[in-house]
Amino acid sequence: MTQPNGTGPVVLEARGIVKELGGNTVLNHVDLTLAKGDLKVLIGPSGSGKSTLLQCLNLLHIPEDGQLLLDGTPVNFKKKTDLYQLRQKVGMIFQDFNLFDHLSAHQNVAIALKKVKKQSKKQAHDRACEELARVGLADKMELYPAQLSGGQKQRVSIARALAMDPEVLLLDEPTSALDPELISEVLVVIRDLAKAGMTMLMATHQISFSAGLAHKFVFMENGRITEQGVPSALLAENSGSRTRDFCAKISELTGAEA
Protein backbone atom coordinates (compact mmCIF):
# COMPACT_ATOMS: atom_id res chain seq x y z
CA MET A 1 0.00 0.00 0.00
CA THR A 2 2.69 2.45 0.87
CA GLN A 3 5.64 3.02 -1.33
CA PRO A 4 9.18 3.46 -0.09
CA ASN A 5 9.75 6.96 1.13
CA GLY A 6 12.32 9.17 2.73
CA THR A 7 15.06 7.52 0.76
CA GLY A 8 16.05 10.63 -1.15
CA PRO A 9 17.80 13.68 0.24
CA VAL A 10 15.75 16.25 2.14
CA VAL A 11 14.35 18.86 -0.25
CA LEU A 12 12.39 21.14 2.00
CA GLU A 13 12.66 21.41 5.73
CA ALA A 14 10.73 23.63 8.09
CA ARG A 15 11.99 24.14 11.61
CA GLY A 16 9.97 25.68 14.41
CA ILE A 17 7.67 27.70 12.15
CA VAL A 18 5.60 30.22 14.07
CA LYS A 19 2.93 32.30 12.34
CA GLU A 20 0.56 34.79 13.88
CA LEU A 21 -2.42 36.18 12.05
CA GLY A 22 -4.62 38.85 13.59
CA GLY A 23 -3.22 38.27 17.05
CA ASN A 24 -3.78 34.49 16.98
CA THR A 25 -0.95 32.02 16.87
CA VAL A 26 -1.98 29.99 13.85
CA LEU A 27 1.20 27.94 13.68
CA ASN A 28 2.97 27.06 16.87
CA HIS A 29 6.48 25.72 16.29
CA VAL A 30 5.81 23.40 13.40
CA ASP A 31 8.55 21.11 12.12
CA LEU A 32 8.20 19.29 8.84
CA THR A 33 10.58 17.54 6.49
CA LEU A 34 9.98 16.60 2.87
CA ALA A 35 12.48 14.25 1.28
CA LYS A 36 12.74 13.82 -2.45
CA GLY A 37 9.80 11.78 -3.75
CA ASP A 38 7.85 12.11 -0.52
CA LEU A 39 4.11 12.44 -0.58
CA LYS A 40 2.80 13.66 2.73
CA VAL A 41 -0.83 14.42 3.33
CA LEU A 42 -1.93 17.07 5.77
CA ILE A 43 -5.20 16.42 7.50
CA GLY A 44 -6.97 18.08 10.34
CA PRO A 45 -10.01 20.14 11.23
CA SER A 46 -10.67 23.55 9.66
CA GLY A 47 -8.68 26.28 11.30
CA SER A 48 -5.97 23.88 12.40
CA GLY A 49 -3.41 25.78 10.31
CA LYS A 50 -3.04 23.53 7.25
CA SER A 51 -3.46 26.33 4.71
CA THR A 52 -1.28 28.69 6.68
CA LEU A 53 1.46 26.08 6.92
CA LEU A 54 1.39 25.52 3.15
CA GLN A 55 1.50 29.25 2.51
CA CYS A 56 4.40 29.61 4.93
CA LEU A 57 6.30 26.88 3.10
CA ASN A 58 6.41 28.93 -0.08
CA LEU A 59 6.55 32.16 1.85
CA LEU A 60 3.27 33.66 0.74
CA HIS A 61 3.10 34.17 4.49
CA ILE A 62 6.37 35.11 6.11
CA PRO A 63 6.71 33.21 9.40
CA GLU A 64 7.34 35.23 12.54
CA ASP A 65 9.85 32.69 13.72
CA GLY A 66 11.50 29.53 12.49
CA GLN A 67 13.67 28.43 9.64
CA LEU A 68 13.08 27.13 6.16
CA LEU A 69 15.74 25.14 4.35
CA LEU A 70 15.62 24.37 0.65
CA ASP A 71 18.10 21.66 -0.35
CA GLY A 72 19.83 22.26 2.95
CA THR A 73 20.30 25.99 2.42
CA PRO A 74 18.48 28.31 4.82
CA VAL A 75 16.21 30.87 3.18
CA ASN A 76 16.60 34.47 4.25
CA PHE A 77 13.03 35.73 4.73
CA LYS A 78 14.17 39.32 4.50
CA LYS A 79 15.85 38.93 1.14
CA LYS A 80 13.42 39.40 -1.71
CA THR A 81 15.42 37.45 -4.27
CA ASP A 82 15.49 34.51 -1.84
CA LEU A 83 11.70 34.63 -1.65
CA TYR A 84 11.29 34.68 -5.44
CA GLN A 85 13.81 31.88 -5.86
CA LEU A 86 12.13 29.68 -3.27
CA ARG A 87 8.66 30.26 -4.74
CA GLN A 88 9.86 29.17 -8.16
CA LYS A 89 11.07 25.91 -6.69
CA VAL A 90 8.08 25.33 -4.44
CA GLY A 91 4.90 25.22 -6.52
CA MET A 92 1.50 25.93 -5.05
CA ILE A 93 -1.94 24.67 -5.99
CA PHE A 94 -4.82 26.60 -4.49
CA GLN A 95 -8.23 25.42 -3.41
CA ASP A 96 -9.98 27.95 -5.66
CA PHE A 97 -7.50 27.56 -8.56
CA ASN A 98 -6.61 31.25 -8.87
CA LEU A 99 -6.11 31.02 -12.60
CA PHE A 100 -5.36 34.38 -14.17
CA ASP A 101 -8.83 35.26 -15.41
CA HIS A 102 -7.71 37.45 -18.31
CA LEU A 103 -5.43 34.84 -19.84
CA SER A 104 -6.23 31.70 -21.82
CA ALA A 105 -5.24 28.32 -20.41
CA HIS A 106 -2.15 28.37 -22.56
CA GLN A 107 -1.15 31.91 -21.52
CA ASN A 108 -1.75 31.02 -17.89
CA VAL A 109 0.98 28.42 -18.12
CA ALA A 110 3.29 30.42 -20.37
CA ILE A 111 3.28 33.77 -18.59
CA ALA A 112 5.50 32.86 -15.65
CA LEU A 113 7.92 31.09 -18.00
CA LYS A 114 8.29 34.32 -19.93
CA LYS A 115 8.19 36.80 -17.06
CA VAL A 116 10.03 34.83 -14.37
CA LYS A 117 12.19 32.30 -16.18
CA LYS A 118 12.81 34.74 -19.04
CA GLN A 119 12.22 32.05 -21.63
CA SER A 120 11.67 32.98 -25.24
CA LYS A 121 8.13 33.07 -26.62
CA LYS A 122 8.73 29.85 -28.51
CA GLN A 123 10.23 28.02 -25.53
CA ALA A 124 7.39 29.11 -23.26
CA HIS A 125 4.81 28.20 -25.88
CA ASP A 126 6.17 24.71 -26.40
CA ARG A 127 6.48 24.05 -22.70
CA ALA A 128 2.93 25.28 -22.04
CA CYS A 129 1.56 22.96 -24.74
CA GLU A 130 3.50 20.07 -23.31
CA GLU A 131 2.28 20.63 -19.75
CA LEU A 132 -1.33 21.13 -20.77
CA ALA A 133 -1.20 17.93 -22.80
CA ARG A 134 0.17 16.14 -19.75
CA VAL A 135 -2.94 17.07 -17.74
CA GLY A 136 -5.19 16.13 -20.66
CA LEU A 137 -6.11 19.61 -21.84
CA ALA A 138 -4.40 19.72 -25.22
CA ASP A 139 -7.71 20.63 -26.86
CA LYS A 140 -8.62 23.36 -24.37
CA MET A 141 -5.51 25.53 -24.62
CA GLU A 142 -7.17 28.57 -26.13
CA LEU A 143 -10.07 28.67 -23.69
CA TYR A 144 -10.29 31.24 -20.92
CA PRO A 145 -10.91 30.32 -17.26
CA ALA A 146 -14.53 31.46 -17.58
CA GLN A 147 -15.02 28.78 -20.24
CA LEU A 148 -13.50 25.93 -18.24
CA SER A 149 -15.08 23.65 -15.65
CA GLY A 150 -13.69 23.57 -12.13
CA GLY A 151 -11.81 20.35 -12.74
CA GLN A 152 -10.27 21.72 -15.92
CA LYS A 153 -9.27 24.92 -14.15
CA GLN A 154 -7.53 22.97 -11.42
CA ARG A 155 -5.69 20.91 -14.04
CA VAL A 156 -4.54 24.10 -15.76
CA SER A 157 -3.28 25.38 -12.44
CA ILE A 158 -1.35 22.14 -11.91
CA ALA A 159 0.15 22.49 -15.40
CA ARG A 160 1.05 26.09 -14.58
CA ALA A 161 2.89 25.02 -11.44
CA LEU A 162 4.65 22.08 -13.12
CA ALA A 163 5.92 24.22 -15.99
CA MET A 164 8.16 25.99 -13.48
CA ASP A 165 9.95 22.69 -12.75
CA PRO A 166 9.31 22.88 -9.01
CA GLU A 167 11.16 20.61 -6.63
CA VAL A 168 8.17 20.48 -4.33
CA LEU A 169 4.47 20.87 -5.00
CA LEU A 170 2.17 22.13 -2.27
CA LEU A 171 -1.50 21.39 -2.75
CA ASP A 172 -4.05 23.23 -0.64
CA GLU A 173 -7.25 21.17 -0.74
CA PRO A 174 -7.09 20.90 -4.52
CA THR A 175 -10.49 19.22 -4.84
CA SER A 176 -12.51 20.96 -2.15
CA ALA A 177 -14.06 23.56 -4.46
CA LEU A 178 -15.03 21.00 -7.10
CA ASP A 179 -18.33 19.34 -7.89
CA PRO A 180 -18.17 15.71 -6.74
CA GLU A 181 -18.20 14.39 -10.30
CA LEU A 182 -15.17 16.51 -11.26
CA ILE A 183 -12.98 15.46 -8.36
CA SER A 184 -11.68 12.28 -9.96
CA GLU A 185 -10.18 14.00 -13.02
CA VAL A 186 -7.98 16.07 -10.70
CA LEU A 187 -7.15 13.13 -8.47
CA VAL A 188 -5.99 11.14 -11.51
CA VAL A 189 -3.50 13.91 -12.34
CA ILE A 190 -2.26 13.99 -8.76
CA ARG A 191 -1.89 10.22 -8.71
CA ASP A 192 0.15 10.29 -11.90
CA LEU A 193 2.39 12.93 -10.37
CA ALA A 194 2.85 10.81 -7.27
CA LYS A 195 3.78 7.81 -9.40
CA ALA A 196 6.28 9.93 -11.29
CA GLY A 197 7.97 10.67 -7.98
CA MET A 198 6.97 14.30 -7.46
CA THR A 199 7.64 15.57 -3.96
CA MET A 200 4.31 16.74 -2.61
CA LEU A 201 2.59 18.01 0.48
CA MET A 202 -1.16 17.99 0.15
CA ALA A 203 -3.87 19.21 2.45
CA THR A 204 -7.03 17.29 1.69
CA HIS A 205 -10.17 15.71 3.02
CA GLN A 206 -10.03 12.91 0.42
CA ILE A 207 -8.99 10.38 3.04
CA SER A 208 -9.51 7.15 1.14
CA PHE A 209 -7.78 8.45 -1.96
CA SER A 210 -4.80 9.79 -0.12
CA ALA A 211 -4.48 6.77 2.19
CA GLY A 212 -3.69 4.66 -0.85
CA LEU A 213 -1.11 7.11 -2.08
CA ALA A 214 0.51 8.94 0.81
CA HIS A 215 3.71 7.85 2.45
CA LYS A 216 2.70 9.64 5.56
CA PHE A 217 -0.30 11.28 7.12
CA VAL A 218 0.43 14.44 9.04
CA PHE A 219 -2.32 15.38 11.44
CA MET A 220 -2.62 19.00 12.51
CA GLU A 221 -4.65 20.51 15.28
CA ASN A 222 -4.52 23.95 16.89
CA GLY A 223 -1.48 25.03 14.93
CA ARG A 224 0.61 22.00 15.80
CA ILE A 225 1.43 18.70 14.19
CA THR A 226 0.03 16.24 16.70
CA GLU A 227 0.36 12.93 14.91
CA GLN A 228 2.44 11.69 12.04
CA GLY A 229 2.79 8.28 10.52
CA VAL A 230 2.08 5.74 7.83
CA PRO A 231 -1.63 5.93 6.89
CA SER A 232 -2.27 2.23 7.45
CA ALA A 233 -0.90 2.47 10.99
CA LEU A 234 -2.77 5.65 11.89
CA LEU A 235 -6.03 4.40 10.43
CA ALA A 236 -5.79 0.89 11.88
CA GLU A 237 -8.82 -0.35 13.83
CA ASN A 238 -7.03 -0.44 17.17
CA SER A 239 -4.66 2.48 16.73
CA GLY A 240 -6.71 4.79 18.92
CA SER A 241 -5.21 7.71 17.06
CA ARG A 242 -6.78 11.13 16.82
CA THR A 243 -6.32 10.80 13.05
CA ARG A 244 -8.55 7.75 12.91
CA ASP A 245 -11.16 9.53 15.01
CA PHE A 246 -11.14 12.51 12.70
CA CYS A 247 -11.22 10.47 9.51
CA ALA A 248 -14.08 8.35 10.80
CA LYS A 249 -16.02 11.50 11.52
CA ILE A 250 -15.55 13.14 8.12
CA SER A 251 -16.21 9.94 6.22
CA GLU A 252 -19.49 9.60 8.11
CA LEU A 253 -20.40 12.99 6.79
CA THR A 254 -19.27 12.53 3.21
CA GLY A 255 -20.14 8.85 2.95
CA ALA A 256 -16.68 7.94 1.73
CA GLU A 257 -14.93 4.99 3.23
CA ALA A 258 -11.84 5.62 5.28
Next chain:
Amino acid sequence: MNDFFPFIIHQVIPGLNTGLFVSIKLIVPSALLGLLIGVVIGTLRVYGPGPVKKLCDFYVALFRGTPLVVQLYFWYFALPYTNFWGVRIVMSAVTCAIVGFSLCSGAYHAEYIRGGLLSIKTGQLKAAQALGMAPFTSVKSIVLPQAFRHCFTGCCNEIIYLIKYSSLASIITINEMTGIGRGIAKASFRNVETFLVVGIYYLILVTLASVLLNYVERRMEIPGFERQPK
Protein backbone atom coordinates in the same frame (compact mmCIF):
# COMPACT_ATOMS: atom_id res chain seq x y z
CA MET B 1 -33.56 85.29 -38.88
CA ASN B 2 -34.19 85.00 -42.64
CA ASP B 3 -30.57 84.29 -43.46
CA PHE B 4 -30.26 81.63 -40.75
CA PHE B 5 -28.54 78.99 -42.87
CA PRO B 6 -26.30 81.27 -44.96
CA PHE B 7 -24.94 82.82 -41.76
CA ILE B 8 -24.23 79.42 -40.29
CA ILE B 9 -22.65 78.09 -43.45
CA HIS B 10 -20.53 81.12 -44.30
CA GLN B 11 -19.57 82.43 -40.88
CA VAL B 12 -20.04 79.92 -38.09
CA ILE B 13 -18.91 76.68 -39.67
CA PRO B 14 -15.62 77.89 -41.20
CA GLY B 15 -14.69 79.53 -37.89
CA LEU B 16 -15.61 76.50 -35.82
CA ASN B 17 -13.67 74.19 -38.12
CA THR B 18 -10.43 76.00 -37.24
CA GLY B 19 -11.46 75.85 -33.59
CA LEU B 20 -12.28 72.16 -33.86
CA PHE B 21 -8.73 71.45 -34.93
CA VAL B 22 -7.38 73.33 -31.90
CA SER B 23 -9.80 71.50 -29.60
CA ILE B 24 -8.66 68.13 -30.89
CA LYS B 25 -5.05 69.17 -30.37
CA LEU B 26 -5.92 69.74 -26.73
CA ILE B 27 -8.18 66.75 -26.19
CA VAL B 28 -6.13 63.90 -27.65
CA PRO B 29 -2.86 64.48 -25.73
CA SER B 30 -4.76 65.34 -22.55
CA ALA B 31 -6.86 62.17 -22.78
CA LEU B 32 -3.82 59.93 -23.30
CA LEU B 33 -1.65 61.68 -20.75
CA GLY B 34 -4.52 61.80 -18.24
CA LEU B 35 -5.13 58.08 -18.60
CA LEU B 36 -1.43 57.34 -18.14
CA ILE B 37 -1.27 59.52 -15.02
CA GLY B 38 -4.43 57.85 -13.75
CA VAL B 39 -3.06 54.33 -14.21
CA VAL B 40 0.24 55.16 -12.50
CA ILE B 41 -1.25 57.15 -9.62
CA GLY B 42 -4.19 54.76 -9.17
CA THR B 43 -1.83 51.78 -8.96
CA LEU B 44 0.51 53.55 -6.54
CA ARG B 45 -2.46 54.41 -4.34
CA VAL B 46 -3.21 50.71 -3.95
CA TYR B 47 0.20 49.03 -4.09
CA GLY B 48 2.67 51.83 -3.45
CA PRO B 49 4.72 52.17 -0.26
CA GLY B 50 3.15 54.22 2.55
CA PRO B 51 4.56 57.70 1.89
CA VAL B 52 4.03 57.42 -1.87
CA LYS B 53 0.45 56.34 -1.23
CA LYS B 54 -0.09 59.44 0.92
CA LEU B 55 1.41 61.70 -1.72
CA CYS B 56 -0.83 60.23 -4.43
CA ASP B 57 -3.89 60.58 -2.19
CA PHE B 58 -2.94 64.22 -1.74
CA TYR B 59 -2.64 64.71 -5.49
CA VAL B 60 -6.10 63.28 -6.09
CA ALA B 61 -7.60 65.32 -3.24
CA LEU B 62 -6.04 68.51 -4.59
CA PHE B 63 -7.04 68.13 -8.21
CA ARG B 64 -10.49 66.77 -7.53
CA GLY B 65 -11.07 69.33 -4.83
CA THR B 66 -10.43 72.54 -6.75
CA PRO B 67 -12.31 73.91 -9.77
CA LEU B 68 -10.62 73.25 -13.08
CA VAL B 69 -10.99 76.93 -13.96
CA VAL B 70 -8.93 77.86 -10.93
CA GLN B 71 -6.31 75.25 -11.86
CA LEU B 72 -6.06 76.67 -15.39
CA TYR B 73 -5.80 80.21 -14.05
CA PHE B 74 -3.02 79.03 -11.79
CA TRP B 75 -1.00 77.36 -14.57
CA TYR B 76 -1.41 80.25 -16.99
CA PHE B 77 -1.68 83.41 -14.91
CA ALA B 78 -0.02 82.55 -11.58
CA LEU B 79 2.79 80.14 -12.35
CA PRO B 80 4.87 82.72 -14.30
CA TYR B 81 5.03 84.83 -11.13
CA THR B 82 6.32 82.02 -8.96
CA ASN B 83 9.96 81.40 -8.43
CA PHE B 84 11.36 78.06 -7.26
CA TRP B 85 15.03 78.33 -6.44
CA GLY B 86 15.57 80.76 -9.28
CA VAL B 87 13.56 78.71 -11.76
CA ARG B 88 10.58 80.41 -13.26
CA ILE B 89 8.18 78.26 -15.25
CA VAL B 90 6.39 79.91 -18.14
CA MET B 91 4.30 77.71 -20.38
CA SER B 92 2.38 78.56 -23.52
CA ALA B 93 -1.39 78.68 -23.26
CA VAL B 94 -1.75 75.37 -25.10
CA THR B 95 0.81 73.66 -22.86
CA CYS B 96 -0.95 75.06 -19.80
CA ALA B 97 -4.26 73.70 -21.02
CA ILE B 98 -2.84 70.24 -21.72
CA VAL B 99 -1.05 70.14 -18.36
CA GLY B 100 -4.16 71.34 -16.57
CA PHE B 101 -6.53 68.92 -18.31
CA SER B 102 -4.17 65.93 -17.94
CA LEU B 103 -3.60 66.48 -14.24
CA CYS B 104 -7.27 67.00 -13.52
CA SER B 105 -8.35 64.09 -15.70
CA GLY B 106 -5.62 61.92 -14.19
CA ALA B 107 -6.99 62.48 -10.70
CA TYR B 108 -10.39 61.12 -11.73
CA HIS B 109 -8.90 58.22 -13.71
CA ALA B 110 -6.79 57.35 -10.67
CA GLU B 111 -9.94 56.95 -8.64
CA TYR B 112 -11.54 54.64 -11.22
CA ILE B 113 -8.37 52.58 -11.53
CA ARG B 114 -8.09 52.27 -7.77
CA GLY B 115 -11.64 50.95 -7.63
CA GLY B 116 -10.85 48.50 -10.42
CA LEU B 117 -7.73 47.24 -8.65
CA LEU B 118 -9.60 46.76 -5.39
CA SER B 119 -12.19 44.62 -7.16
CA ILE B 120 -9.59 41.99 -8.13
CA LYS B 121 -9.49 39.02 -5.76
CA THR B 122 -6.29 38.70 -3.73
CA GLY B 123 -5.92 35.14 -5.00
CA GLN B 124 -4.75 36.49 -8.34
CA LEU B 125 -1.83 38.26 -6.73
CA LYS B 126 -1.10 35.27 -4.52
CA ALA B 127 -0.97 32.94 -7.50
CA ALA B 128 1.39 35.31 -9.32
CA GLN B 129 3.67 35.51 -6.30
CA ALA B 130 3.55 31.75 -5.83
CA LEU B 131 5.07 31.43 -9.30
CA GLY B 132 7.97 33.63 -8.24
CA MET B 133 6.81 36.85 -9.88
CA ALA B 134 8.06 40.07 -8.31
CA PRO B 135 5.34 42.45 -7.09
CA PHE B 136 5.85 44.87 -9.99
CA THR B 137 5.41 42.14 -12.61
CA SER B 138 2.44 40.67 -10.76
CA VAL B 139 0.64 43.98 -10.72
CA LYS B 140 1.60 44.96 -14.25
CA SER B 141 0.91 41.65 -15.97
CA ILE B 142 -1.80 40.10 -13.83
CA VAL B 143 -3.81 42.58 -11.79
CA LEU B 144 -3.78 45.74 -13.92
CA PRO B 145 -4.99 44.14 -17.18
CA GLN B 146 -7.98 42.73 -15.30
CA ALA B 147 -8.65 45.88 -13.30
CA PHE B 148 -8.43 48.02 -16.41
CA ARG B 149 -11.11 45.97 -18.12
CA HIS B 150 -13.35 46.39 -15.09
CA CYS B 151 -13.01 50.15 -14.87
CA PHE B 152 -12.69 51.05 -18.52
CA THR B 153 -16.31 52.21 -18.72
CA GLY B 154 -15.59 54.72 -15.99
CA CYS B 155 -12.44 55.90 -17.72
CA CYS B 156 -14.41 56.36 -20.97
CA ASN B 157 -16.82 58.53 -19.06
CA GLU B 158 -13.95 60.69 -17.88
CA ILE B 159 -12.66 61.07 -21.45
CA ILE B 160 -16.13 62.20 -22.56
CA TYR B 161 -16.08 64.77 -19.75
CA LEU B 162 -12.66 65.92 -20.89
CA ILE B 163 -13.98 66.64 -24.39
CA LYS B 164 -16.51 68.99 -22.87
CA TYR B 165 -14.30 70.64 -20.31
CA SER B 166 -11.74 71.35 -23.02
CA SER B 167 -14.04 74.32 -23.71
CA LEU B 168 -12.52 75.92 -20.61
CA ALA B 169 -9.29 76.46 -22.55
CA SER B 170 -11.00 79.50 -24.04
CA ILE B 171 -10.60 81.32 -20.71
CA ILE B 172 -6.83 81.19 -21.01
CA THR B 173 -6.89 82.85 -24.45
CA ILE B 174 -6.97 79.70 -26.57
CA ASN B 175 -9.17 79.97 -29.64
CA GLU B 176 -10.67 76.52 -29.63
CA MET B 177 -14.29 75.87 -30.57
CA THR B 178 -15.94 77.67 -27.68
CA GLY B 179 -13.53 80.60 -27.87
CA ILE B 180 -14.12 81.07 -31.57
CA GLY B 181 -17.85 80.67 -31.12
CA ARG B 182 -17.87 83.36 -28.46
CA GLY B 183 -15.93 85.64 -30.82
CA ILE B 184 -18.40 85.13 -33.65
CA ALA B 185 -21.36 85.69 -31.34
CA LYS B 186 -19.87 88.87 -29.94
CA ALA B 187 -19.11 90.30 -33.39
CA SER B 188 -22.43 89.39 -35.00
CA PHE B 189 -24.82 89.52 -32.03
CA ARG B 190 -26.25 86.25 -33.35
CA ASN B 191 -25.98 84.16 -30.21
CA VAL B 192 -28.73 81.69 -31.08
CA GLU B 193 -27.25 80.41 -34.33
CA THR B 194 -23.67 80.45 -33.10
CA PHE B 195 -24.09 78.60 -29.82
CA LEU B 196 -26.56 76.18 -31.38
CA VAL B 197 -23.88 75.11 -33.84
CA VAL B 198 -21.15 75.06 -31.17
CA GLY B 199 -23.36 72.69 -29.17
CA ILE B 200 -23.89 70.46 -32.19
CA TYR B 201 -20.13 70.32 -32.80
CA TYR B 202 -19.51 69.06 -29.26
CA LEU B 203 -22.34 66.57 -29.61
CA ILE B 204 -20.79 65.16 -32.77
CA LEU B 205 -17.35 65.05 -31.19
CA VAL B 206 -18.66 63.18 -28.14
CA THR B 207 -20.61 60.78 -30.32
CA LEU B 208 -17.53 59.96 -32.40
CA ALA B 209 -15.48 59.47 -29.24
CA SER B 210 -18.12 57.13 -27.80
CA VAL B 211 -18.06 55.03 -30.94
CA LEU B 212 -14.26 54.85 -30.82
CA LEU B 213 -14.15 53.99 -27.11
CA ASN B 214 -16.84 51.39 -27.63
CA TYR B 215 -14.74 49.80 -30.29
CA VAL B 216 -11.70 49.73 -28.00
CA GLU B 217 -13.81 48.18 -25.26
CA ARG B 218 -15.04 45.47 -27.63
CA ARG B 219 -11.49 44.74 -28.73
CA MET B 220 -10.44 44.18 -25.11
CA GLU B 221 -13.38 41.92 -24.42
CA ILE B 222 -12.50 38.34 -23.47
CA PRO B 223 -14.58 35.53 -21.97
CA GLY B 224 -15.22 36.31 -18.33
CA PHE B 225 -14.87 40.03 -18.90
CA GLU B 226 -17.92 40.65 -21.07
CA ARG B 227 -19.92 43.77 -20.54
CA GLN B 228 -23.03 41.65 -20.30
CA PRO B 229 -22.05 38.27 -18.89
CA LYS B 230 -23.79 35.55 -20.86
